[in-house]
Amino acid sequence: MAFSQCDHDWEGRYYHIDQILDAPGPRTDEGFMAGDGVKDFLRNQSKILVIGAGGLGCEILANLALTGFKDIHVIDMDTIDISNLNRQFLFRQKDVAEFIMNRVPGVKVTPYFGKIQDKDDDYYLQFNLVICGLDSIEARRWINATLVNLVDPENPESLKPLIDGGTEGFKGQARVILPTITSCYECSLDMLNKPTAFPICTIANTPRLPEHCIEWASVLEWPRVYGDKKMDTDNPDDITWLYTIAAARAKEFKIEGVTWSLTQGVVKNIIPAIASTNAIIAASCCNEAFKIATSSAAYLNNYFMLIGTEGIYSYTFEHEKKKNCPVCGGDAVSLAVKPDMTLEELIEMLTERQDIQIKNPSLSTPTKQLYLRAPPQLEEATRPNLLKTVSELIPGGGEVTVTAGTLPFSLSLDITFT
Amino acid sequence: MIKIWSMKKNEDAATKKKPKTSAAQIRVQKDLTELDLPSTMKTHFPDPIDLLNFMLTITPDEGQMLLLPHAHDQYLNFLLLGMYKGGAFTFSFAINTNYPHDPPKVKCTQTIYHPNVDLEGNVCLNILREDWKPVLNLNSVMVGLQYLFLEPNADDPLNKEAAQEMSKNRDQFLHNVKSSMRGSSIKGVQYDKVLA
Numbered sequence A: 001m002a003f004s005q006c007d008h009d010w011e012g013r014y015y016h017i018d019q020i021l022d023a024p025g026p027r028t029d030e031g032f033m034a035g036d037g038v039k040d041f042l043r044n045q046s047k048i049l050v051i052g053a054g055g056l057g058c059e060i061l062a063n064l065a066l067t068g069f070k071d072i073h074v075i076d077m078d079t080i081d082i083s084n085l086n087r088q089f090l091f092r093q094k095d096v097a098e099f100i101m102n103r104v105p106g107v108k109v110t111p112y113f114g115k116i117q118d119k120d121d122d123y124y125l126q127f128n129l130v131i132c133g134l135d136s137i138e139a140r141r142w143i144n145a146t147l148v149n150l151v152d153p154e155n156p157e158s159l160k161p162l163i164d165g166g167t168e169g170f171k172g173q174a175r176v177i178l179p180t181i182t183s184c185y186e187c188s189l190d191m192l193n194k195p196t197a198f199p200i201c202t203i204a205n206t207p208r209l210p211e212h213c214i215e216w217a218s219v220l221e222w223p224r225v226y227g228d229k230k231m232d233t234d235n236p237d238d239i240t241w242l243y244t245i246a247a248a249r250a251k252e253f254k255i256e257g258v259t260w261s262l263t264q265g266v267v268k269n270i271i272p273a274i275a276s277t278n279a280i281i282a283a284s285c286c287n288e289a290f291k292i293a294t295s296s297a298a299y300l301n302n303y304f305m306l307i308g309t310e311g312i313y314s315y316t317f318e319h320e321k322k323k324n325c326p327v328c329g330g331d332a333v334s335l336a337v338k339p340d341m342t343l344e345e346l347i348e349m350l351t352e353r354q355d356i357q358i359k360n361p362s363l364s365t366p367t368k369q370l371y372l373r374a375p376p377q378l379e380e381a382t383r384p385n386l387l388k389t390v391s392e393l394i395p396g397g398g399e400v401t402v403t404a405g406t407l408p409f410s411l412s413l414d415i416t417f418t
Numbered sequence B: 001m002i003k004i005w006s007m008k009k010n011e012d013a014a015t016k017k018k019p020k021t022s023a024a025q026i027r028v029q030k031d032l033t034e035l036d037l038p039s040t041m042k043t044h045f046p047d048p049i050d051l052l053n054f055m056l057t058i059t060p061d062e063g064q065m066l067l068l069p070h071a072h073d074q075y076l077n078f079l080l081l082g083m084y085k086g087g088a089f090t091f092s093f094a095i096n097t098n099y100p101h102d103p104p105k106v107k108c109t110q111t112i113y114h115p116n117v118d119l120e121g122n123v124c125l126n127i128l129r130e131d132w133k134p135v136l137n138l139n140s141v142m143v144g145l146q147y148l149f150l151e152p153n154a155d156d157p158l159n160k161e162a163a164q165e166m167s168k169n170r171d172q173f174l175h176n177v178k179s180s181m182r183g184s185s186i187k188g189v190q191y192d193k194v195l196a
């Protein structure tokens, strides 16, 4: 064999998968390197990141290991939580990496316990692919924006395909996001099912469901009793307090079904996870990862929906990129300016540019506001900046976000000094 | 790996896209700088650097007669028009980093006599909870809040006393609104003085 083979690779280990990798098929990409080339890439070069080590994440890890990915990293963002235990077939999160490495020899799983936000661009740049198996919308928005921002036109390696899986009971979806090329997670934000919120007057006056009682305890009673003190949904004492209040309320209105775990489920917005739905979605995500990594077959373009609530129904479609997406939409312009140019002059220059067509812009950097048109108080607070030089306001240059009523969403400026 | 880069080249080879500003932050900047508020509403930022936490003061006027469908309702609503005129009502806005997926958290900072606001300052406005959508913005929320002062709704009560009074006895309700705004107590509840 031309490529270095791991000690663990016994005869016939990859018999089935190799039939796909050994010869091009009718739908293989023209860049497909049948045989040793593609096997070497998959097994010895590719590095893949899995985000989330819950029910879906664990299933993804197992599938990846079995299809031949060997260098797998996983970020486990969950704190240890009793409610997670029954959802993960690998039982304890700490064991995930260990478990996979024991069961699938030759695979290296490197876990990181912490937040995705702990890691910088260089960390994400080392991977060929990222798969998300998360239930947090916030975390997905963050990783999506990070991967879109990572794309550097001078560096092809900076474009990292993102495969996102998610489940909710019998429903699930898998999608492929090619940052800056296809629709991104933010583009589809308004498609999301939002958590059920009950009208506050129903909660206050006419509770009918155990959930109404729990929301009464968490939305109305907690702030009334504790003021600004934040509820810690990971703290069992806080959940117990809410449960006690909710149970008393339920008794008063003769409502059945308030339990400790339902209380925790409602306040943490825990969506019922069904292991077999996770298995279907994880498998779909991993097949796409395999196809993208090997170019052995056409990959998902770009959204697969599984609806198992009324019989079984699935639907695949191309979700379209949004022009006014705050993450991947909008224009970006590089501007080289003289260091002594004032902010006012910069704004004037922007409004005069034919290709931008901007009126009354407001400008900010990731850390501060430069000039805001409105409301009056903010205009007044930022007005003194107009006379300052751009180099004084953003030493070293960098990103400036411009919003204006005339823009679909925003414009991103990359300021450098001449 | 698939050759994604060639697809990229076809699309937009020249654009450089490196914003580090979060989507929530840009959206809030956009919402705030494009607010289109009547003179009856003013925002105040305790810390002008922090766009995510601010106050809104509403000083309701007479409202308009245009919204009233039936003659009978017109008469009833006529009695109520401008009932909160002369008051200045302050709401706190707290926006989290998951905006606009999550709605802003809005509370009335005063104890006021209003059918749809409870004594803790919770507000019953559908677009703040069950009907929130990311396409809505801060302007829609503010306009919605102002509407509560022009057309209080006795069917979605958070202050039951006030709601009952409003549907039962409009004269007494109006009287209560006026005296609550001067800071009196009604049925044992001390209301804040909110006269502008």
Ligand SMILES: [Zn+2]
Binding pocket: A183, A184, A185, A186, A187, A188, A321, A322, A325, A326, A327, A328, A329
């Ligand atoms: Zn997008």
